[in-house]
Amino acid sequence: MEYTHKPVLLDECIGALRIRPEGVYVDGTLGRAGHSREIAKRLTTGRLICIDRDSAAIEAAGERLAPWMDRVRLVHSNFSELGSVLEEDADGMLFDLGVSSPQLDDPERGFSYMHDAPLDMRMDRSAPLTAREVVNSWSLEELRRILYDFGEERYAPAIARAIAKRREQRPIETTLELVEVIKSAMPPAALREKQHPAKRSFQAVRIAVNGELDALPPMLRAAADKLRPGGRLAVITFHSLEDRIVKRTLRELAQGCTCPPSFPVCVCGKKPLVRLDKPVTPSAAEVAENPRARSARLRTAEKLDKLDI
Structure with a gap:
C-alpha cells in the first residue's frame, strides 16, 4: 500500500529548514518518517540522520525511506543523546515532539x-519504567504532582486519591481500568466536557514514563551547538507544557549579554547562539x-555566525 501519511506542518517545516541538496540534516523524532521522506527527497550529495527511541519506528523507516537509503542513516537513540x-x-534539525501517531494508533502500546x-x-520498549509501575507504585504525593505538573489536571488530588484507593484492593493493570478510576474521581x-476526561491524566503519566520534558532543554542546547552557522532548527510542540519549555530555552539561546544595565561594559561575555523566527x-x-x-x-531559529554577533 502506498504510504500517504502527511505529518503536521509539513510544508512549513520544509520551508523553515531551507534545505540544501548537499547539506547534512537531522530528523530527531523519526516517527512515521513523513518529514524525513520530504527532506531526503531534496538531497543529492547530502545526508540525513534519523533518530528515534522507538525501535518500531526505526524498523518501519527502512521501507518508507527505501528509495533514499543511500543518503540516510537510521539511529536507535533518544534525542537527548544528540551530542x-x-x-x-x-x-538543519527537526524535532516533532510528543507521542507519534503510530504509538497512539497501536492499542497494544x-x-x-x-x-x-x-x-x-513506553516510547522505547526496552526502557524499564512503565505506566503500570507509575500508577501502582508511585506515592500519592508523586501522582498528585505529575497530574498537576504534567497534565495540568485540576482534579489531580481527587484522581490521585482514587488511584491510591483502588490499587490497595488490586493493581490497576489496563488502560480502561485506569480510565474508570479517573472518571470515578471527577x-x-x-x-460532560468535550475533552475526554482521561486525556490530561494519560498525558501526565506518559510524560512521566518517558521523561519527555526533562530532555528538552539539554536537547535544544545540544542542537544549537551542533548546527553550522546559518543552520536551521525547527521544533513542533503539541501542548502548552512542552511549548513553554521550548520557548524559554530558545529565548535563552537567543539572549546575549546578561550583565546588569548599570555595568558600563559587558563582563559576562555571553553571546546569542541563535536568532528566533515568529512561531507558526x-x-x-x-x-x-x-x-x-x-x-x-512550530518554533524555528537560525544559528548565528560568530562573526556577525
Whole structure:
C-alpha cells in the first residue's frame, strides 16, 4: 500500500529548514518518517540522520525511506543523546515532539484511553519504567504532582486519591481500568466536557514514563551547538507544557549579554547562539484534514555566525 501519511506542518517545516541538496540534516523524532521522506527527497550529495527511541519506528523507516537509503542513516537513540550521536555539525534539525501517531494508533502500546491494553506507554520498549509501575507504585504525593505538573489536571488530588484507593484492593493493570478510576474521581460536569476526561491524566503519566520534558532543554542546547552557522532548527510542540519549555530555552539561546544595565561594559561575555523566527500554527484547512494538528506550534531559529554577533 502506498504510504500517504502527511505529518503536521509539513510544508512549513520544509520551508523553515531551507534545505540544501548537499547539506547534512537531522530528523530527531523519526516517527512515521513523513518529514524525513520530504527532506531526503531534496538531497543529492547530502545526508540525513534519523533518530528515534522507538525501535518500531526505526524498523518501519527502512521501507518508507527505501528509495533514499543511500543518503540516510537510521539511529536507535533518544534525542537527548544528540551530542554523542552526531559526528559532525548539521545544516538543519527537526524535532516533532510528543507521542507519534503510530504509538497512539497501536492499542497494544497502552498510550490510548480509547482502547483497552496493558498499561505501558513506553516510547522505547526496552526502557524499564512503565505506566503500570507509575500508577501502582508511585506515592500519592508523586501522582498528585505529575497530574498537576504534567497534565495540568485540576482534579489531580481527587484522581490521585482514587488511584491510591483502588490499587490497595488490586493493581490497576489496563488502560480502561485506569480510565474508570479517573472518571470515578471527577464531578459529573467534568465528565460532560468535550475533552475526554482521561486525556490530561494519560498525558501526565506518559510524560512521566518517558521523561519527555526533562530532555528538552539539554536537547535544544545540544542542537544549537551542533548546527553550522546559518543552520536551521525547527521544533513542533503539541501542548502548552512542552511549548513553554521550548520557548524559554530558545529565548535563552537567543539572549546575549546578561550583565546588569548599570555595568558600563559587558563582563559576562555571553553571546546569542541563535536568532528566533515568529512561531507558526497549522492552517484551518490542515486542522480540518488532521484534527491532531489543532494544538501544534512550530518554533524555528537560525544559528548565528560568530562573526556577525
